[in-house]
Amino acid sequence: MRLVQVVVPDEKRGDIVSKLREHELGVSTTKETSGEDDRTLVSFVVPADAVEHVLDELHEVGLEEEWYIASLETEFASFEGVDEVQNRWAKTPNRVAPRTLRSKAKDMRLNTRAYLWMMTLSTIIATAGLLIGSPAVVVGSMVLAPIVSPMLTASIGLVRDDQRMVFDSVRMQGVGLGVAVVGATAFSWLLKAVLAVPAELAVGNIELIAIRFSPSILAVIVGLAAGAAGSFSLATKGQVAIVGVMVAAALIPTAAAAGIGFAWGQPGVGVGAVVLLTLTIIAVNLGAYLTFEYMGYGPDEVDRGVFATDGLRRTAALAATVVLVVAVVGAVGVGTYQQVTFERSVNEATTEVLQRATYDDLGVVSVTAEYVGTGPLFDPSTVTVTLSRTSDRPYEELPDELAQAIDERTDERVMVQVRFRDYERSTVPSAASGTTPTPRPS
Structure with missing residues (x-):
């Protein structure tokens, strides 16, 4: 359930409240006076699936975007007919409002310093896990990695025509994964220098590393599915944190494998892992974008109006980003085909x-x-x-x-x-066959 609060002018209060009553929602109003205009705080409880639909109807009767509007997650609500309201909306398509989608994505973001530290630390843990051959440690690194947030915000910005969000998110992805590879390289070199790991270790033969420096069609499928799962979870009631582990699973150990390859002087491992990492990044972003498009999150007039200002600079930055991405995709595509x-x-x-x-x-x-x-x-x-x-x-x-x-x-x-x-193969028939085994001579 969601608690939605809207501050409306008194002359619009009747229309807003009447429309909410039509849906049999729990509504309360609080009179307030601010400045020269008399206004009313209208609060109503609505199922999460209904927020977008109800707000659209309120816009039809006079709700304005510049008014104060807030949507809060509510653990408990009680009003007459609440069960019938929840049951009715539970059968509707499970999709959050575009404003809620953007807000959820931004809430996931860490500040730059925290983001880079978490990327570095998660990659160091993944590097240690790969070198000691411990899948459990590698999984732990995936839980810490915050990479899912800039990937989802990039896709949201692209589908909603928010060029600044696209540019910032793509930059955060590139910087974060670049720091991860550099950090993994430095940490691996340090381990090798102090002989914490044998200097002559054949890192390319370690099973957990060997599967992470060869681009393949399966890597593309995993990336597409992980990105799609992240988008679907963010746009519905899914657990984005859990999907974030899946996205990190496709990226963080691969960044660690690249660092290990460079530190051990094996460019085949290092470059191969970087190519696989780039391919997976592109697949995750593409999967997320296509899912948002499929769910109908295209830009509306509000987005076009908000993001039209200062458009020349943002368009130039986005165009440069697109050119860079196309160049990388082309190079990776050739390598992947080979x-x-x-x-x-x-x-x-x-x-x-x-x-x-x-x-x-x-x-x-x-x-x-x-x-x-x-x-x-x-x-x-x-x-x-x-x-x-x-x-x-x-x-x-x-x-x-x-x-x-x-x-x-x-x-x-x-x-x-x-x-x-x-392995050894048994020579004695099983009891399920219904035959009696022949005793072997002692």
Whole structure:
């Protein structure tokens, strides 16, 4: 429920109150005198889903935007017919008013100093979690990260034509994630320098890091879904804080992985993670924007009037931001296309080799490939194939056979490393089969 308060001139009080009575809402009025004009404070309790609809109807009978209007979250309300009012509006589309949407988004924002500190600290925690291989610590870093707020406000500003909000939010995203990568790099270098972590650690082979430096179509899907979930939660009764963890899950560990790669002198890991980070940022923002558009949050006449002032400067700033984003999207798009094509060829080659009779006893657990770049820094690429087996047979020829098959399909010189996960298969029938196991000789 929401408690909405509106200060109206006395001559408009009758129309406003009559319209509220039509909806059988709990209404109270308080007479006040301020300056030369007699005014009345009209307070009414309304379900959250009805705020936008009721305010629109009040505008039709004379409510003005410049009047004092406040909407407060209410834990409890009691008036005649409150249950019927709540039940009626519970069946309507679940969507908050545009003014409420903007207010909720702005309330999530931290001041710049607090935001940058929280981004730095969350990335340091994520870096430590990746290096010690602790998923629990990595999850803790996601809870702290405040990155969801500027991402949602950027999408709101774009869909509501608030150019200043777009510019400020995009700037906060870039600065925050830039600080995160730099902080992760410095912290990783410090750990390496004091030998808190082995200096010769193969960071690219750490499982939690290996999955975070290769752009893929799945990363785009995760980013789009996370952004859409954030928008939907903000525009309804969803838990934005929980969705914020999902958004951070797609970004903070990746920023930490980039810092680790740079600190350990592995540009393939560092640049690959940065590309994945950029791709995910774009996907999250796009998912959030498309969701707000789908829910009908386009700009109205009020927005156009408010944000039309000083439009030239803001339009120029937004245009520069758009050009920068388009350039980044283009560069990331090319790299992502190369990576996706490379991964598809690797999967095809791996499938072809493992279908040979020699490898019938092997099962594929996972196939990962580092980011495919250009130039000597990224050549050769590393492909890691994890297989399951039921014996300790070494399969010494398999890495070379996989490397040859991948080279033939991609024209890329690759280094293949094969991991095995051994398991034992039972030879005694289960009790559920209805058979009696044959005793083994002692």
